[in-house]
Amino acid sequence: MRNLFLLIAISMIIVSCNKDNNNAESNYARIVIKGSISGSNLKSTGTKSESLLSLSDAKKVLVFNSTGYQLFNIEDNAFTASATSGTATALAFLDANNQYIGALCAGGLNVLPLVSLKDGDNTVIDLSSLTLEGTRVIPTNNPIGNEINLNEDEIAWYKELGAYYESLSKNIDADNDGVPDILVKKEFNISTLFDIYCGSWGLNDTPPQINDTAHFFINYAMRIAGGKALIPENENIVLSGPEGSPYTDIIQPHYATGPDCFIAFFKREAPAPQGYPFGSAFLPFAQGIYTVTIDNKSYTLNYSNINAKYFFILAEPTVHTNEANEVVSVSIEYRDMNQALVTAENYVFQTQVTLDGFQGNRICQVGTLWENPEAKTNTELYTFILPEPVPLANIRSVGVCYVDMIGNAYNIGFIQ
Ligand SMILES: [Ca+2]
Numbered sequence: 532m533r534n535l536f537l538l539i540a541i542s543m544i545i546v547s548c549n550k551d552n553n554n555a556e557s558n559y560a561r562i563v564i565k566g567s568i569s570g571s572n573l574k575s576t577g578t579k580s581e582s583l584l585s586l587s588d589a590k591k592v593l594v595f596n597s598t599g600y601q602l603f604n605i606e607d608n609a610f611t612a613s614a615t616s617g618t619a620t621a622l623a624f625l626d627a628n629n630q631y632i633g634a635l636c637a638g639g640l641n642v643l644p645l646v647s648l649k650d651g652d653n654t655v656i657d658l659s660s661l662t663l664e665g666t667r668v669i670p671t672n673n674p675i676g677n678e679i680n681l682n683e684d685e686i687a688w689y690k691e692l693g694a695y696y697e698s699l700s701k702n703i704d705a706d707n708d709g710v711p712d713i714l715v716k717k718e719f720n721i722s723t724l725f726d727i728y729c730g731s732w733g734l735n736d737t738p739p740q741i742n743d744t745a746h747f748f749i750n751y752a753m754r755i756a757g758g759k760a761l762i763p764e765n766e767n768i769v770l771s772g773p774e775g776s777p778y779t780d781i782i783q784p785h786y787a788t789g790p791d792c793f794i795a796f797f798k799r800e801a802p803a804p805q806g807y808p809f810g811s812a813f814l815p816f817a818q819g820i821y822t823v824t825i826d827n828k829s830y831t832l833n834y835s836n837i838n839a840k841y842f843f844i845l846a847e848p849t850v851h852t853n854e855a856n857e858v859v860s861v862s863i864e865y866r867d868m869n870q871a872l873v874t875a876e877n878y879v880f881q882t883q884v885t886l887d888g889f890q891g892n893r894i895c896q897v898g899t900l901w902e903n904p905e906a907k908t909n910t911e912l913y914t915f916i917l918p919e920p921v922p923l924a925n926i927r928s929v930g931v932c933y934v935d936m937i938g939n940a941y942n943i944g945f946i947q
Contacts, residue, residue: 559910560652561613562645564594564622566670568608569660584632586663589624593711596620596642597699597722597938598901600713616652617880619644619689619937621696623703624668629711633666634700638675640689641667642696646877646936647680654678688841692937698818698835705823705830716760716791719823721832723939724796725839726750726813732929732945733849739945741845744868749839750813752784753797754940755823755832762793763825770797773819773834780814842878842935845870846943850929857920858886861897863913863931875912878935884915885930895921900934 568586592603592610596618603612605624614620619642622635634641637658648654656678658670675681681689703711705719712718727749733739755770766786771777778799785796799814815836823830845866853859861884865875883898897915912933932942 560616562616562648562652563611563613563655564620564643564658565609565611565655566658566661567610568605569662584626584630586624586632586661586668588626589632590627591625591629591711593623593625593703593713594620595623595699595703596696598720598934600703600711600718600720602711602713614643614645616645616648617876617936619646619692619696621700622668623700625711629704629709629714631666631700631703633663633668634696635661635670636667637670638673638686640675640686641693642689642937643674644679644681644685644689644936649678649680692837692841694818695835695837695937698833701833705832706828707831712758716758718758719761719830719832720756720938721834722754723816723837724752724754724942725843725939726752726942726944727839727843728944729845729847730945731947733847734923734947735849735851737849739847739849739864741847741870744845748807748812751798751815752813753816753834754794755797756792756794757823757825759791761825762788766795768793768795769824770795770821771824772821773817774821775819778816837937837939839941842937842939843941844873844875844878846875846879846882846931846933846941848884848929848931848945850923850926852923853920855920856923858895858923858926859917859920861886861915861917861929863915865912879912879933880936880938882912882915882931882933885932886917886921886926887928887930888925889927891927894925900932900940 568589590605592605592612594601594603594612594614603610621642624632626632637643656674657672659672661668661670675686702719702721705712706717727747730742731740768783770781780799781797782800783795783797787794801812801814803810803812816834818834818836821832821834823832847864847866849862850858851860851862863882865873867873881900883896883900885893886895888894895917897917898911928944928946930942930944932940934940
């Protein structure tokens with residue numbers, strides 16, 4: 532029963548779509564990012580362009596992370612873009628024909644982590660004049676350490692994420708027709724779901740019990756969301772790769788559509804090793820180039836696997852009951868692997884709590900992940916009030932699922 536239950540719980544989460552960023556309406560604050568283009572003579576050697584481009588050719592700024600892409604125009608050699616506070620965001624520069632010129636590289640980082648901001652959500656990041664070196668777009672004003680207050684360790688940490696954003700930047704034109712896919716609602720968003728069984732949830736004054744962190748089992752899934760114009764006629768989406776040494780064990784266990792997208796999950800199923808708490812193990816996908824085939828048309832997607840160590844923290848739930856022994860709320864504490872409390876906002880963008888019954892049935896969900904109409908109200912990370920009390924005796928497990936600031940998700944399971 533336990534194995535069955537856990538597998539069902541895994542398949543039930545995260546089916547909501549990303550919002551259409553061009554009609555952004557969100558509770559999440561937007562951080563203004565502006566800059567100007569100087570008449571640099573340095574030429575791009577970008578692989579996406581056949582002719583050499585200079586930054587003065589740039590006409591659009593593409594702001595993106597693994598949950599979405601958004602375009603802003605450059606007019607009179609200047610732009611004012613915005614990105615969601617609490618996320619880590621990259622900027623790419625495109626010419627009038629949507630050719631890739633280069634990506635922002637500030638203080639050695641090719642991503643702007645929009646956390647620890649100088650003036651909070653009112654912070655304006657003025658990159659000032661930008662110049663091109665190769666495909667790196669260098670700002671005169673480096674916001675890292677100024678508007679974005681990171682220490683040396685954090686800067687080193689984000690540098691390690693460079694390859695991840697480089698990989699995402701290559702997915703702006705998955706059908707290789709030279710047009711950014713977001714312009715024709717054919718964009719792909721690719722991310723990783725980590726599924727981790729952690730121990731027992733807390734109950735009132737009894738704290739959660741966490742398993743030995745050295746022996747956590749992590750299951751992996753690749754989540755691919757596709758824009759409205761990509762929604763297939765049937766659910767059959769084929770993922771193959773990575774290029775060079777393709778897997779033979781990829782399955783598609785879950786599929787959903789929303790008004791503006793489809794979402795498919797892919798897993799690599801393997802027999803469970805001895806002592807494993809799940810019925811099957813789901814292996815990680817290697818970094819590389821994958822092909823997605825939808826309605827007989829193929830798309831190229833770059834995937835960069837992020838080690839769970841970067842943004843995985845222990846989101847530990849405690850269930851609170853009333854006099855009738857009904858669950859009324861769930862509180863979350865966020866701790867590192869040494870059980871020290873951490874500032875969740877530096878890791879976590881959104882959190883959702885789910886309560887499931889003994890048949891794997893979903894009893895209650897509080898909070899919603901990703902950006903969709905329901906998620907707009909979800910800015911809570913710590914306290915989750917149930918819409919109505921639920922008998923404690925009906926609860927078999929508690930799941931805490933959060934999306935990290937680079938767009939990957941962690942489903943952290945607890946049973947009693
Ligand atoms: Ca395209």
